[in-house]
Amino acid sequence: MPSLKSLNARQKRLFLKAVEPPLALAHLASRLLTLDLLRxxxxxxxxxxxxxxxxxxxxxxxxxxxxxxxxxxxxxxxxxxxxxxxxxxxxxxxxxxxxxxxxxxxxxxxxxxxxxxxxxxxxxxxxxxxxxxxxxxxxxxxxxxxxxxxxxxxxxxxxxxxxxxxxxxxxxxxxxxxxxxxxxxxxxxxxxxxxxxAGAAMPARPPRLYLTEGERRRAEDLLPPDKEYIAVHLGAGFPSKRLPISTFAAVGRRLCEKETHRRLVIVGGTEDRDLADEFAKLSGLPVVDLAGRVSLRETAAVLERCRLFIGNDSAPMHLAAAVGTPVVAVFGPSEPANYRPYGVPHRIVETSLPCRPCDHVHCIQSDYLCMTGISADEIVGAAEELLALAGAMAGRPSGSTQ
Incomplete structure (x- = not known):
């Protein structure tokens, strides 16, 4: 018998449908005994x-x-x-x-x-x-x-x-x-x-972060205004949501090798340190490596200073959107309609496979094709499109630091 952890979302819903009726009866009996229904x-x-x-x-x-x-x-x-x-x-x-x-x-x-x-x-x-x-x-x-x-x-x-x-x-x-x-x-x-x-009536709006001046000054110290910064997050909550580091490295080289005004900023937690080291080795690029070296809120302040964010479906992706930074989001097992960047210019890069979305922690096909099937060309194309859009909105060409 499979463990609950190995079940997909549909199987878990069926399991809950089976156990919910007896639990509901037990709860009703409890409310009757405690007179909670009269409150x-x-x-x-x-x-x-x-x-x-x-x-x-x-x-x-x-x-x-x-x-x-x-x-x-x-x-x-x-x-x-x-x-x-x-x-x-x-x-x-x-x-x-x-x-x-x-x-x-x-x-x-x-x-x-x-x-x-x-x-x-x-x-x-x-x-x-x-x-x-x-x-x-x-x-x-x-x-x-x-x-x-x-x-x-x-x-x-x-x-x-x-x-x-x-x-x-x-x-x-x-x-x-x-x-x-x-x-x-x-x-x-x-x-x-x-x-x-629950009674609320406020219209929808994007999530907000209330950063302090100290957090913004820290980000400014880390990212002086002489480069066009592109943030990259290599990790994700579980393996099936992670783009191969080799693909990230190819994207970085394509974006930065001939564009010396650009600089990649690696963000993430301490759990992303090994990924950052592997990226540095494969890409050969000079980067600002902040993975595990700044706080969560300082990461948000850093993202606020970047022209673009590239990464998997993850918390830093949502942080970037919350501070108004355009996002190239790579989606695998999760559903973009539920988790896309909210309220900012963005591009979704994904594959069309019959097994997606699945929400599995590990790929049941064992090949993670929804992530390994994504090419560097697709991500670079989306990135250049958003960089051009950001430059046009700022009234200057992409790459200008003035």
Whole structure:
């Protein structure tokens, strides 16, 4: 019997459909025994209420939820709004006026799916401690923005008065208000649809980062204004989303060998260090290598100074879009309609294969053809097109540093 980790998205949905009815009956029995059905679970009116937002997954997903969080602040300007997210999510949204407080917690089920080793006993104790803290706050409203059965279970255990989410992956019986958002829409719009069920009415907008002057000065020190900088991110959340480094190296050579005014900037975390070293060896180009050497927010400030970003579907791709930098995004197993760069000029480079999108961590065909089948020519063509567009919008040809 295959493990849950090896199942694709469709198989997981079928599994949840099978287990959800008995769980729903057990939950109904619990509500009857505790008289919860008799309690008022209506949405609160604007005022000095307490709101909890749950976003337990990746950096990029937290960022794509920022417009929904802002929309909830717009609806409830006097509320105290707390966000439960990973430490990276907290760092990312530091200084955001929509969030008053942070509770650090990342769903271990998401980490396990990405291949990280999880100590489940330790994680269970940690989760119970976090839930105890959240229950003491007695939230008037709790909103889960991913639409994930496991995250909805976490939401339900907070004992918030009114619980809002999206049950497309199951868990609707645990919610008081179910958004049932369109699964084909972008994840920014998906989260906004949930926020609207919670009373928000703000129109859609791209995610925002609130960078400090100190972070921008640090980026300026790293990237003096004498070059045209092109940011490159070589990594991704899991192997099936990574373009071969040899292809990235070929792209870099094509873009920079004869254009001496251009300089590549390698961004990413400490997990991308080996990839950066391999790129330097294969490309032979002088680069500004910042992978694992600056903070997440400093990375965003660096991306803000770049003329273009090239990379896989990943958090840095969404960071680049959030600071207004045009993006060439390479997509493999994930669906561009859900995760494309939002609100900036961009080009999607992808292959047309019957097995995509699949959302598998490892390729079930074993050849990663959706990534290995992408050529350097396709990426360079998209990059040059966006560089020309950026130059025209700035009123100067691509490559001018004046």
């Amino acid at each position: 008022d679970h209506s949405l609160p009116e604007p005022g000095p209420i307490r709101i909890l937002i749950v976003r337990l997954d990746t950096i990029g997903d937290v960022l794509l939820s920022e417009p929904a969080i802002a929309a909830l602040r717009d609806r409830y300007p006097q509320a105290r709004i707390d966000l439960v997210a990973s430490r990276w999510g907290h760092e990312l949204l530091a200084g955001n006026p929509a969030v008053d407080g942070f509770v650090e917690y990342e769903g271990p089920w998401h980490a396990a799916w990405r291949g990280r080793k999880v100590r489940w006993g330790q994680e269970l104790r940690r989760m119970l401690a976090v839930l105890q803290r959240l229950r003491r706050t007695r939230y008037d409203l709790a909103v889960e923005l991913r639409g994930d059965f496991r995250d909805i279970v976490f939401l339900a255990l907070t004992k918030a008065k009114a619980k809002v989410g999206n049950s497309h992956r199951g868990g609707g019986f645990l919610l008081h208000y179910d958004a049932r958002a369109d699964l084909t829409c972008h994840r920014v719009d998906f989260a906004l649809a949930i926020a609207r069920v």
